[in-house]
Amino acid sequence: MIRTENLTKNYRLGQSVVHALRSVNLLINKGEFMSIVGPSGSGKTTLLNLIGALDRPTSGKVFLDEVDLTQIPERKLYEVRRNKIGFIFQQFHLIPTLTTLENVLIPVIPIKNNARFRDRAKELFSIVGLEERMNHKPNQLSGGEQQRVAICRALINDPEVLLCDEITGELDTVTGEKIIGLLKEINRRRGVTVLLVTHDTKIASESDRIVILTDGRITSDRTLKFHV
Amino acid sequence: MRTGLAILGITLGVMLITSLLTIMDGLESSITNSLGLLSGNLIIQRNGTIDQAFSIVNLSLVENLSGNPDIKAISPEIYVVRTLPGDGGGVGGRFINLIGITDSYREMVSSGYIKTGTYFNGSDRGKAILGSKLAERLGKDVNDSFRMDSTDFSITGIFETNTLADLFIALIPIADARALSNMPEDKVSIIEVRPVDPERADAIKAYVESNFDGYEVVFPEDLAKQATDILNTLRSTIWIISSIAVLIGGIGIANAMLMSVMERTPEIGLLKATGWRNIDVGYSVLLEALGIGVIGGFIGIFFGVIAAQMAENLIPALSVRLTLITLVESFAFAVALSLVSGIYPAVKAARLSPIRAIRGE
Numbered sequence: 001m002i003r004t005e006n007l008t009k010n011y012r013l014g015q016s017v018v019h020a021l022r023s024v025n026l027l028i029n030k031g032e033f034m035s036i037v038g039p040s041g042s043g044k045t046t047l048l049n050l051i052g053a054l055d056r057p058t059s060g061k062v063f064l065d066e067v068d069l070t071q072i073p074e075r076k077l078y079e080v081r082r083n084k085i086g087f088i089f090q091q092f093h094l095i096p097t098l099t100t101l102e103n104v105l106i107p108v109i110p111i112k113n114n115a116r117f118r119d120r121a122k123e124l125f126s127i128v129g130l131e132e133r134m135n136h137k138p139n140q141l142s143g144g145e146q147q148r149v150a151i152c153r154a155l156i157n158d159p160e161v162l163l164c165d166e167i168t169g170e171l172d173t174v175t176g177e178k179i180i181g182l183l184k185e186i187n188r189r190r191g192v193t194v195l196l197v198t199h200d201t202k203i204a205s206e207s208d209r210i211v212i213l214t215d216g217r218i219t220s221d222r223t224l225k226f227h228v
Numbered sequence: 229m230r231t232g233l234a235i236l237g238i239t240l241g242v243m244l245i246t247s248l249l250t251i252m253d254g255l256e257s258s259i260t261n262s263l264g265l266l267s268g269n270l271i272i273q274r275n276g277t278i279d280q281a282f283s284i285v286n287l288s289l290v291e292n293l294s295g296n297p298d299i300k301a302i303s304p305e306i307y308v309v310r311t312l313p314g315d316g317g318g319v320g321g322r323f324i325n326l327i328g329i330t331d332s333y334r335e336m337v338s339s340g341y342i343k344t345g346t347y348f349n350g351s352d353r354g355k356a357i358l359g360s361k362l363a364e365r366l367g368k369d370v371n372d373s374f375r376m377d378s379t380d381f382s383i384t385g386i387f388e389t390n391t392l393a394d395l396f397i398a399l400i401p402i403a404d405a406r407a408l409s410n411m412p413e414d415k416v417s418i419i420e421v422r423p424v425d426p427e428r429a430d431a432i433k434a435y436v437e438s439n440f441d442g443y444e445v446v447f448p449e450d451l452a453k454q455a456t457d458i459l460n461t462l463r464s465t466i467w468i469i470s471s472i473a474v475l476i477g478g479i480g481i482a483n484a485m486l487m488s489v490m491e492r493t494p495e496i497g498l499l500k501a502t503g504w505r506n507i508d509v510g511y512s513v514l515l516e517a518l519g520i521g522v523i524g525g526f527i528g529i530f531f532g533v534i535a536a537q538m539a540e541n542l543i544p545a546l547s548v549r550l551t552l553i554t555l556v557e558s559f560a561f562a563v564a565l566s567l568v569s570g571i572y573p574a575v576k577a578a579r580l581s582p583i584r585a586i587r588g589e
Contacts, residue, residue: 081503
């Protein structure tokens with residue numbers, strides 16, 4: 001379960017202060033498939049980064065399983081990022097010199113006894129339908145395939161939450177829909193909470209719940225399908 | 229590409245260190261061997277002589293010294309310097325030092341002095357004993373002969389000392405040397421004296437210098453020690469020069485690592501976003517720098533040894549000596565340098581903020 005409490009984030013842009021988030025209160029249940037939509041600059045990505053422990057709020061709190069992330073010192077935050085969170089980005093961020101399998105194993109390189117993750121990676125490859133492409137380099141893959149590799153990488157540590165930042169932004173509509181379908185399946189089968197930042201309303205309509213952010217505030221919070 | 233340049237930088241530095249140290253060690257061992265060879269002999273020469281070939285002393289001094297209880301043996305010698313037959317002369321050690329000797333020379337050197345062949349008799353004419361490397365350069369062996377100023381010399385033996393002497397010294401009968409140098413009958417170049425006891429060397433020196441005007445007594449050991457001192461200075465200089473070269477290599481590494489960190493800022497951001505600790509990120513950058521150092525070190529040592537060998541082939545007077553210490557020093561230098569140069573980029577990478585890095589800021 002994720003809970004934010006008066007979550008506020010300001011940052012400086014030249015002389016002026018940008019209010020990226022203004023006192024956001026949000027409760028996200030475990031296993032939910034939620035979209036965060038809104039125009040660019042509305043604070044979607046900022047919210048995602050704060051939940052994913054990549055950034056610190058100006059004020060307010062973020063609870064992940066009732067643990068306040070804002071109270072965890074920087075040097076300990078890696079544990080949250082490593083064990084609870086899986087990030088997927090718009091630009092995939094695969095390392096071009098590594099094979100897709102090696103890319104998927106990147107998060108576990110610093111972990112001791114990481115040999116066991118190899119089998120898990122292979123299992124994930126078969127879930128996303130890329131078992132034939134494990135030894136390819138990213139540039140030999142299509143955009144959709146690369147994003148599926150990135151999904152495998154996000155799932156390698158069995159996270160509770162998948163944070164997806166405009167992940168269909170670089171893909172055509174059909175491929176984008178397939179990726180969302182894959183995420184829905186992972187959400188349903190594994191009970192992983194999925195937070196989807198998008199400005200594509202069609203993709204958002206696939207989710208259980210849509211939160212609309214405008215100027216750093218939640219202006220709409222609709223549940224389409226109740227989570228049981 | 230940048231990594232390649234960094235490796236090249238380290239390679240050149242290590243190559244310089246390895247080759248120069250190898251050459252230094254060769255020179256040093258040559259000097260040390262000379263020291264061992266010369267053990268205890270004194271040279272009486274004209275006061276103020278720089279090169280023994282220009283010294284002239286009275287032969288009568290031999291008679292005057294012969295009763296001295298501190299002296300075991302006396303060897304009058306005439307030095308003649310010529311260029312090698314067939315050579316144009318000039319640089320590169322292409323000269324030959326003909327030393328005219330008598331039978332008493334045998335008491336000046338150790339018993340294993342002659343490697344192959346035999347001594348000639350002091351009264352012989354037209355005989356020679358060549359240094360082993362000189363013989364090699366001339367392509368001559370025992371019983372061959374060579375011509376010097378219209379005199380034919382047949383080779384009776386080859387000596388080996390493992391010093392520079394092997395390269396340019398030929399021993400000939402003193403009468404031949406006298407003829408070659410037009411030295412008057414009552415003069416010789418120098419008189420070499422072997423003391424009964426090395427401890428008595430100073431007493432002999434004092435005796436000669438106080439009783440016979442115009443002479444000085446030198447210890448070849450002193451010369452060798454001076455040479456060793458010079459070598460030590462040279463060694464420090466070489467270290468400094470090499471350090472500068474390696475420092476440049478180090479800046480190359482640091483630069484390559486920094487650029488690589490900047491270039492891969494989004495990748496580093498990703499590593500952090502997926503739960504890499506700062507120390508994991510820094511460690512991976514440091515490891516890469518270390519890899520550059522190890523590879524550069526290996527290549528540098530390889531080419532350094534080759535360069536030293538080439539120098540040896542080009543300059544015959546040079547003998548190189550590769551020691552384990554040189555290898556270890558060069559390699560350790562490369563590794564240490566790469567680590568030091570990697571620290572700043574590693575810290576910089578470790579401190580990147582994950583979200584800013586991933587956006588490539």
